[in-house]
Amino acid sequence: MILQLATGGLLLGCIYGLVSMGLSLIYGVMGIVNFAHGAFVMLAMYASYWLSLFVGIDPVLGTPLVALLMFGFGIVVYRAIIGRVLRGPFLARLLVTFGLSIFFINMAQFLWSPDYRMVQKSISRGIIMLGPVFIELPKLVASIGSLIVAGLIYWFLRKTKTGLAIQAISIDRSAAALMGINLERLNAIAFGLGLACAGAAGALLASYYYIFPDVGTMFGLVALVAVALGGFGSTEGALIGAILIGIIETLGGFYVGPEYKYALIFLAYVLIVIARPKGLMGWGAD
Amino acid sequence: MQRDDIRNLAMLVAFAIIGLLFPIVATTRFSQHILVMVVLYAVLGEAWNIMAGYAGMVSIGQAAFFGLGAYVSSVLSVKYGVSPWLGMLCAGLATAAFATVIGLPFSRLRGRYFAIGTIALGQMIKVVFENWQWVGAATGLMIPLANQGFASFQFHASKLPYYYTGLALLLLTLAFMYIMERSKMGYYFKAIRENEDVASGLGVNRTAYKLIAIAVSAGITGMCGTFLAQYSLYVEPEYMFNHSISVTIALVAVFGGSGNIIGPVLGSAILMPISELTRAWLGSSGTGIDLMIYGAFIVLMCVYEPEGLVGMARRIGASIKAQRERRGAARCQNS
Amino acid sequence: MSELVVKGLTKKFGGLIAVNDVSFSVKSGEILGLIGPNGAGKTTVFNCLTGFLKADGGSVEFNGRSIYNCSPNAICALGVARTFQVVQVLQGMSALENVMVGAYLRHSRTAASRRRALEALERVGMSRFADMRAVNLTLPAKKRLEVAMCLATDPQVLMLDESMAGLTPTEIHDASSMICELRDAGMALIVVEHVMEAIMPIADRVMVLDSGIKIAEGLPAEIVRDPRVVSAYLGDKYAKRVKC
Numbered sequence: 001m002i003l004q005l006a007t008g009g010l011l012l013g014c015i016y017g018l019v020s021m022g023l024s025l026i027y028g029v030m031g032i033v034n035f036a037h038g039a040f041v042m043l044a045m046y047a048s049y050w051l052s053l054f055v056g057i058d059p060v061l062g063t064p065l066v067a068l069l070m071f072g073f074g075i076v077v078y079r080a081i082i083g084r085v086l087r088g089p090f091l092a093r094l095l096v097t098f099g100l101s102i103f104f105i106n107m108a109q110f111l112w113s114p115d116y117r118m119v120q121k122s123i124s125r126g127i128i129m130l131g132p133v134f135i136e137l138p139k140l141v142a143s144i145g146s147l148i149v150a151g152l153i154y155w156f157l158r159k160t161k162t163g164l165a166i167q168a169i170s171i172d173r174s175a176a177a178l179m180g181i182n183l184e185r186l187n188a189i190a191f192g193l194g195l196a197c198a199g200a201a202g203a204l205l206a207s208y209y210y211i212f213p214d215v216g217t218m219f220g221l222v223a224l225v226a227v228a229l230g231g232f233g234s235t236e237g238a239l240i241g242a243i244l245i246g247i248i249e250t251l252g253g254f255y256v257g258p259e260y261k262y263a264l265i266f267l268a269y270v271l272i273v274i275a276r277p278k279g280l281m282g283w284g285a286d
Numbered sequence: 287m288q289r290d291d292i293r294n295l296a297m298l299v300a301f302a303i304i305g306l307l308f309p310i311v312a313t314t315r316f317s318q319h320i321l322v323m324v325v326l327y328a329v330l331g332e333a334w335n336i337m338a339g340y341a342g343m344v345s346i347g348q349a350a351f352f353g354l355g356a357y358v359s360s361v362l363s364v365k366y367g368v369s370p371w372l373g374m375l376c377a378g379l380a381t382a383a384f385a386t387v388i389g390l391p392f393s394r395l396r397g398r399y400f401a402i403g404t405i406a407l408g409q410m411i412k413v414v415f416e417n418w419q420w421v422g423a424a425t426g427l428m429i430p431l432a433n434q435g436f437a438s439f440q441f442h443a444s445k446l447p448y449y450y451t452g453l454a455l456l457l458l459t460l461a462f463m464y465i466m467e468r469s470k471m472g473y474y475f476k477a478i479r480e481n482e483d484v485a486s487g488l489g490v491n492r493t494a495y496k497l498i499a500i501a502v503s504a505g506i507t508g509m510c511g512t513f514l515a516q517y518s519l520y521v522e523p524e525y526m527f528n529h530s531i532s533v534t535i536a537l538v539a540v541f542g543g544s545g546n547i548i549g550p551v552l553g554s555a556i557l558m559p560i561s562e563l564t565r566a567w568l569g570s571s572g573t574g575i576d577l578m579i580y581g582a583f584i585v586l587m588c589v590y591e592p593e594g595l596v597g598m599a600r601r602i603g604a605s606i607k608a609q610r611e612r613r614g615a616a617r618c619q620n621s
Numbered sequence: 622m623s624e625l626v627v628k629g630l631t632k633k634f635g636g637l638i639a640v641n642d643v644s645f646s647v648k649s650g651e652i653l654g655l656i657g658p659n660g661a662g663k664t665t666v667f668n669c670l671t672g673f674l675k676a677d678g679g680s681v682e683f684n685g686r687s688i689y690n691c692s693p694n695a696i697c698a699l700g701v702a703r704t705f706q707v708v709q710v711l712q713g714m715s716a717l718e719n720v721m722v723g724a725y726l727r728h729s730r731t732a733a734s735r736r737r738a739l740e741a742l743e744r745v746g747m748s749r750f751a752d753m754r755a756v757n758l759t760l761p762a763k764k765r766l767e768v769a770m771c772l773a774t775d776p777q778v779l780m781l782d783e784s785m786a787g788l789t790p791t792e793i794h795d796a797s798s799m800i801c802e803l804r805d806a807g808m809a810l811i812v813v814e815h816v817m818e819a820i821m822p823i824a825d826r827v828m829v830l831d832s833g834i835k836i837a838e839g840l841p842a843e844i845v846r847d848p849r850v851v852s853a854y855l856g857d858k859y860a861k862r863v864k865c
Binding site for chain 1: 338344391392394395397399401402403407410413414416417533536574576578582584585587588589592593
Binding site: 469473480485 | 671673692693694697698702703705709710711712713714718721722723725726729731734770771773774
């Protein structure tokens with residue numbers, strides 16, 4: 001039973017991991033806590049849904065397309081909004097993404113109604129047995145997909161020139177600027193990449209998860225907790241934190257009661273952050 | 287100094303008179319409802335202001351204190367027949383005490399870690415109340431109807447008595463903040479907001495002052511919780527602990543301008559009517575249009591006017607003054 | 622007459638010993654210069670003495686009372702104040718308000734605190750900037766403001782961390798005479814300084830740190846000739862040449 005639960009937690013954790021990675025990337029590069037991250041996951045889920053309904057693209061196969069769409073959307077949002085508040089006061093930087101989140105969630109509710117929707121046809125269906133453990137195929141596919149995307153992002157950050165420049169910014173912004181790195185352009189790219197992570201996660205989730213305006217909120221909050229657990233700015237920390245949370249959620253949901261599972265996640269956040277005010281692997285400013 | 291004090295006192299009195307005059311034009315129940323919401327959120331925004339605007343601890347979980355206050359007085363009234371007024375006092379004290387206990391570990395967290403911690407707090411306490419059978423779990427509690435009047439803190443014929451009660455609460459809060467801003471406490475709060483290390487290097491006991499700010503803010507917020515419970519005569523976790531309450535509180539204060547006394551009042555006076563009217567015009571709540579406009583407001587405010595309405599007014603004032611001086615200088619040259 | 626006595630102060634960061642068994646004392650009417658190359662542990666000593674870092678060993682006594690690892694505010698309340706290496710002021714508040722925060726420590730009422738703060742500003746020659754927001758002040762003005770903030774807390778020991786770095790010669794001259802005035806008024810001062818020409822003429826005693834170890838202490842004239850000090854600053858080769 002424990003094995004079954006842990007596997008479930010691990011699978012969930014992989015998707016959380018992808019969402020968290022995007023959040024962490026954005027924070028590391030521009031110091032913005034993206035409270036709208038969950039809303040972007042939700043938008044990506046809707047995008048996936050419409051694509052499958054009207055164009056007939058399967059959510060899993062459409063993942064790169066949705067990620068690309070979200071990347072472009074991220075650049076637009078950065079240019080129009082985020083970039084303009086970066087030099088503003090702390091409160092503005094903290095609350096702007098809050099505003100975005102409220103806006104997008106309620107826009108979805110207004111335009112597309114609060115009804116639950118579900119993608120009717122998906123290529124990944126059914127359950128497979130892996131030793132003693134039942135695994136739902138859609139979840140497995142989504143988790144593997146998440147790991148692939150996370151791997152791609154990781155490769156991009158470590159091996160490409162742009163990726164290295166982005167890392168340089170998150171280590172020391174002013175030194176990076178002195179080295180001739182164009183902050184504005186790379187901020188935009190990093191924000192786009194962060195949203196692409198949310199987009200890919202949303203598309204993968206859309207293959208088996210209910211879609212409704214508030215669906216992203218919990219993913220966003222969980223990612224926030226995961227990133228804080230891992231330490232703001234640490235991409236690996238975010239991934240580890242997310243998997244930890246996936247396991248806490250499934251195990252806690254089973255042993256303490258499903259109604260308490262999110263309370264447990266938040267409790268874990270509060271306890272860990274109080275013990276280590278900068279997260280497990282954190283560094284950088286407050 | 288002296289002249290300043292007199293001017294400010296005059297402003298407060300003028301403000302109170304304007305507040306008392308509003309009901310003359312607000313004759314419908316709906317317009318009275320808007321007035322009640324304006325004063326309620328003005329008080330809530332000021333309470334947030336103490337903690338976030340002055341002491342620099344940004345909370346996005348005020349609903350935790352708000353709901354707790356609503357439940358304390360309601361439980362006392364439903365289960366033990368305690369007068370809501372006494373309940374309100376208990377609610378204030380209980381939430382302040384709760385906030386002090388919570389604040390002890392929380393005061394170690396800085397900046398965004400604190401803000402996320404308050405979100406977590408708001409979500410956790412909601413879950414606890416949703417599953418607590420003794421207080422009615424997810425269905426909550428109904429406050430039994432009583433004869434209307436100040437003794438029972440229930441008014442059925444008109445909403446105006448609620449408005450006056452809220453206005454009194456607002457004036458008390460404003461008076462407290464006026465004194466606070468000019469005292470050691472106010473200066474210490476601001477010092478902590480600006481730079482904790484410098485503050486403690488100058489002898490400020492930061493933990494103690496942070497706890498004071500959190501407790502006062504939570505206490506006032508808890509009393510507002512009682513107010514809304516008596517206004518709607520029921521409490522329910524989804525209603526009293528709703529995350530949107532926390533967000534609205536922060537928004538009202540930031541929109542008006544945080545870190546000064548008048549900001550949240552202005553913010554509430556402008557935002558609450560907008561939100562209530564859009565909700566009424568564009569259909570019942572649930573379509574999301576009211577909150578959508580809210581969200582857009584937050585974003586626009588952060589991008590174009592991060593100092594809030596008060597900051598905008600100050601800037602306009604400064605440019606008018608500069609223009610006048612330039613004109614004065616030009617006149618000197620001409621003569 | 623007050624006295625700060627430090628014995629065997631030690632601070633470790635992981636495996637690195639940043640301050641290793643350092644002892645010294647300073648008393649009223651005296652300027653102790655604290656010098657050493659970058660990374661010698663000067664600022665760490667300050668941070669340990671003022672409670673901003675928890676030390677790992679030793680003792681710190683102020684007027685016979687242990688202030689070892691007390692909280693920063695408690696240490697300040699006892700009469701030990703400090704400035705920061707990277708100038709730190711309350712950016713969003715006016716210069717006067719900055720100093721008032723310090724003055725409130727001994728004067729709870731606003732009017733009294735304001736009076737004390739104006740005195741402190743006057744003393745560092747900053748009266749005309751009283752209403753200016755701290756963020757808009759120039760670097761030398763911010764450094765003066767920082768000193769005024771400390772003075773407003775009525776300290777008996779004042780610790781200045783590189784308060785002359787980045788100043789022009791004239792400004793250094795002004796700052797030096799201000800420090801001397803404070804000493805003559807009976808204050809004990811510990812001054813961390815990189816600018817040798819600034820610290821040597823005013824210090825009564827100089828202590829040298831290198832890699833967390835105290836390598837020399839004495840009169841300024843002795844210190845500049847001390848071969849250990851020269852080698853710490855300039856390397857062994859140069860030290861030998863000085864000797865012959």
